[in-house]
Amino acid sequence: MCGIVGGVAERSITNILIEGLKRLEYRGYDSAGLALINAGQVLRQRRVGKVVNLEQAVNEADLMGSLGIAHTRWATHGKPTEDNAHPHISGPVAVVHNGIIENYQELKDDLEALGYVFTSQTDTEVVAHLVHDALKSAPNLLKAVEQVVPQLKGAFALGIVHTDYPDELITVREGSPLVIGVGIGENFISSDQLALLPITNRFIYLEEGDIARLTRDSIEVFVNGQPVERPIKELDATVSNASKGEYKHYMLKEIYEQPEAIQQTISQALNGNTLRDDFLKNADVDFSQIQNVQIIACGTSYHAGMIAKYWFEQLINLPCQVEIASEFRYRTPVIVNHTLYVCISQSGETADTLAALRDTQKRAAEKNIHIATLTICNVATSSMVRETHHSLLTLAGPEIGVASTKAFTTQLAALMLLVLKIGQVKQSIAADEISSIIADLWHIPKVMLDTLQKDKEIxxxxxxxxxxxxxxxLGRGTEFPIALEGALKLKEISYIHAEGYAAGELKHGPLALVDNDMPVVILAPQDDMLDKLKSNMEEVQARGGELFVFADETSGIKEKDRQHVVLVPNVNALLAPIVYSIPVQLLSYHVAVLRGTDVDQPRNLAKSVTVE
Structure with missing residues (x-):
């Protein structure tokens, strides 16, 4: 479900679709497919594995067509098989889809009652059948899609074609990115402009809720059935996957990419509301023997590890320690038998973390102590991935901004997946609790999208x-590390001195700093610590402090004099750190822009810290 490419042209677009998929391979996927409309037929090929497998099949079949859609998929609902690969068809309709249809089972039940037969295990196939069914009454393909979209719950991007409309491509953006590539006598869609840069440098960036109809010579965009204008933006044709696109800074782009990045990351591990059988399969024996977890990381990754400590101990009763790598490597920590050492790094090349890993492995071997090692990383070819027993990739895509955003939240998602996997192997967490948490994980991208709508308030x-x-x-529980992360972000890019504290520590020192000129940012999800946090807020206001509160919409916290409140959508308290990362990221970003600093390349800092 990772990448979409589609187009309508006067020439055959077969090679354009294949090349577009190749340019999206960095995202990660397990199958690929395409469908072309030609002479009133849907010509489809799908293959498990790499795009080159699909390319070979398409060449052997000599498929040609001037209207088509293509896709690379990370399996979510259903295993990586040809039957589950996109595009999915229903008679003359073909569909590709990024995202999750949360209510697909109810829709599937209704469609089966109408006589539709499903050939896959995916949530996507319901869209093809729904469009097919809608066309029984709708006057055209666009109107049919407009009837279907309100029935779908979740976050998704769609590309839809039909044999009766050989010059028409319909696309939908609802929670998953899509761009339109504007050509001469041809137009294209993709989930990333990178896929289209070889053929055009002019793009329309669809907004949430947009439905567009593309022909060879026209692009129409609609919201709630009404036409709207979306500007065409021109890019340097030499831009690579590092392009900022429509955004002023990489950091802002990467903040907004987080819902999709989370979705990509969890998709590698989940099949519906269960963990995939092949997720970290080779690690089962090690996990069953694990008695302790030691997390080693630096900076933002260290904050992710701090949150994971709560999860390991609360959810699966597994002792967990977290340590800064630059400290860990220069002391003589006790190496305990049957410990899992987890290294967290965006690049997989962080010098202190890599050195700590190597030293621990060496000392364990010398003392004949059994340990397991695992890397959580965003770069599949990195040193840490190669040098640990196992790895769990954060499928965030390239992160260019020095201040980590999507790498951090995908680390959190990956850590939760790891906790659930170990708990499942050790049978220390109930199956129904795993299913409940997974269901909430699937919903997180939508909650993040809703939280991003608070940008103007922030x-x-x-x-x-x-x-x-x-x-x-200030934060409590799992929000304490987010307080640390928020302070780090503000320091990194705005150069304002900031500190993150556990709110319960106020009376042990930080209250001395509070005065009329000290802004105090509060993280207030709906959890067991909320009432205590409210008391901490009163302590700050009693000393003249000005509060800036990111609060759960059900918290009861309201605006008042010197208390500014941004309401955050309700979310499972366990997963709240993922969502509450967004407001502190946006706050830091906007403050930095207002202060005129170099947001993407703050002074004295580098993206990948490969030296001590």
């Missing part, structure tokens, strides 16, 4: 920070 609050020199971030 921008207004940011104006109150631009002249400040100090800031305090």
């Amino acid at each position: 921008l207004r609050l940011s104006d109150l920070f631009k002249e400040k020199q100090h800031c305090l971030f």
Whole structure:
């Protein structure tokens, strides 16, 4: 479900679709397919594995067509098989889909009652059948799609073609990115402009809720059935996958890519509301013997590890320690038998973390102590991935901004998957609890999208920070590490001195800093610590502090004098750190822009810290 490419042209677009899929391979996938409309037929080929397998099959079949859609998929609902690969068809309709249809089972039941036969295990196939059914009453393909979209719950992007409309490609963006590539006598769609850069440098960036109809010579965009205008933006044709696209900075682009990045990351491990049988399969024997977890990381990755400690101990009763790699490597930590050492790094090349890993492996071997090692990383070819027993990739795609955003939240998602896997192997967590958490994980991209809609509110609050020199971030439980992360982000890119604290520690020192000029940022999800956090907020206000609160919409926390509130959508408290990362990222970003700093390349810092 990772990548979409489609187009309508005067020439055959077979090779364009294949090349587009190749340019999306960095995202990760397990199958690929395409469908072309030619002479009133849907010509489809699908293959498990790499795009080159699909390319060979298409060449052997000599498939040609001027209208078509193509896709690379990470299996979510159903295993990686040809039957589950996209595109999916229903008679004359073919569909490709990124995202999750959360209510697919109910829709499937209704469609089966109408006589539709399903040939896959996917959630996507319901879309093809729904469009087919809608065309029984709708006057055209566009109207049929407009009837279907409101029935779908979740986050998704769609490309749809039909044999009766040989010059028409319909596309939908609802929670998953899609761009339109504008050509001369031809137009294209993709989930990433990178796929289309060889053939055009002019793009339309669809917005949430957009439905577009593309022909060779026209592009029409609709919202709620009404036509809207979307500007065409021109890029340097030499831009690579590092392009900022429509965004002013890489950091902002990467903040907005987080819902999709989370979805990609969890998709590698999940099949519906269960863990895939092949997820970390080769690690089963090691996991069954694990008695302790030691997390080693630096900076933002260290904060991710701190949150995972709560999860390991609360959910599966497994002792977990977290340590900064630069400290861990220079002392003589006790190596305990049957410990899993987890290294977390965006690049997989972080010098201190890599050195700590190597030293631990060496000392364990010398003392004949049995340990297992695992890397959580965003780069499949990195040193840490190669040098640990197992690896779990965060499928965030390239992250260019020095201040980590999507790498951090995908690390959190990966860590939760790891906790669930170990708990399942050790039988220390009930199956129904695993299913419940997974269901909430699938919903996280939608909650993140809704949280991103608070951007303008956060921008207004940011104006109150631009002249400040100090800031305090407070959280409790799993939000304490997010307070640390928020403070780090503000320091990194705005150069405002900021500290993150556990809110319960206020009376043990930080209250001395609170005055009329000190902004205090509060992270307030709906959890067991909320009432205690409210008491901490009162302590700050009693000392004249000005509060900036990111609060759950059900928390009861309201605006009042010197208390600014941005309401965050309700979310499972366990997963709240993933969602609450977004407001602190946006706050830091906007403050930095207002202060005129170099957001993407802050002074003195580098993206990958490969030296000590």
